[in-house]
Amino acid sequence: MYNILVVDDDKEIVNAIEIYLKTEGYNIIKAYNGKEALKLLSENEIHLVILDIMMPEKDGLETLEEIRKTKAVPVILLSAKSEDYDKISGLNTGADDYVTKPFNPLELIARVNSNIRRYVEFGNIKEKRNEKVLKSGQLEINDETKKVTVDGKEIKLTATEYNILKFLLQNKGKVYSIEQIYENVWNEESYAAENIIAVHIRHIREKIEINPKEPKYLKVIWGIGYKIEDI
Numbered sequence: 515m516y517n518i519l520v521v522d523d524d525k526e527i528v529n530a531i532e533i534y535l536k537t538e539g540y541n542i543i544k545a546y547n548g549k550e551a552l553k554l555l556s557e558n559e560i561h562l563v564i565l566d567i568m569m570p571e572k573d574g575l576e577t578l579e580e581i582r583k584t585k586a587v588p589v590i591l592l593s594a595k596s597e598d599y600d601k602i603s604g605l606n607t608g609a610d611d612y613v614t615k616p617f618n619p620l621e622l623i624a625r626v627n628s629n630i631r632r633y634v635e636f637g638n639i640k641e642k643r644n645e646k647v648l649k650s651g652q653l654e655i656n657d658e659t660k661k662v663t664v665d666g667k668e669i670k671l672t673a674t675e676y677n678i679l680k681f682l683l684q685n686k687g688k689v690y691s692i693e694q695i696y697e698n699v700w701n702e703e704s705y706a707a708e709n710i711i712a713v714h715i716r717h718i719r720e721k722i723e724i725n726p727k728e729p730k731y732l733k734v735i736w737g738i739g740y741k742i743e744d745i
Contacts, residue, residue, distance in 0.1 A: 522566035548572025582608035588629040605713035636673035651745035687744035
């Protein structure tokens with residue numbers, strides 16, 4: 515059973531999310547501010563965090579920044595429609611996804627299932643398979659150990675970044691649109707995915723490229739999409 519930490523100062527929202535996700539077989543751990551969330555995260559094995567942006571004491575973005583100092587656990591932000599800037603800030607800080615309030619329970623469940631699946635695969639929690647190495651030039655992914663290296667140096671990626679890079683590397687030389695990347699990595703229909711994909715792509719470039727503005731591996735084909743160069 516996977517543990518999900520739900521963090522929101524609105525107890526009714528927390529309780530509603532608990533009801534939705536318990537039907538999917540998840541165990542819910544509840545927190546009502548950022549400080550409490552960080553404490554619970556240090557004391558429990560957490561597989562995903564659902565994190566509200568606007569909270570007292572320590573808001574969601576500050577909490578997310580602290581989480582990303584030590585953990586790659588997926589984080590889904592909750593935000594009001596008026597908080598578009600905060601959504602982008604959250605993605606830049608390391609969030610994996612976001613859901614806008616008021617949210618559709620089925621959408622939330624789908625995003626939770628998708629992020630849990632990617633995290634489980636990334637963390638190699640499932641039974642190990644035969645070693646599989648994906649390469650382009652000096653960029654290499656070992657999909658058994660989940661280790662990414664460039665020029666022999668290990669690169670640390672979040673689960674979402676890893677899965678985007680893995681998908682493109684598995685299909686190196688082919689160009690994929692934002693919608694195609696989202697649908698293949700998230701395993702759900704693309705909806706308003708432009709910001710999510712663009713921010714994750716930028717983070718990947720900053721980590722694997724010597725000069726992200728002149729990328730060797732992860733290239734944009736303007737007006738079409740992205741590809742990993744077949745080197």
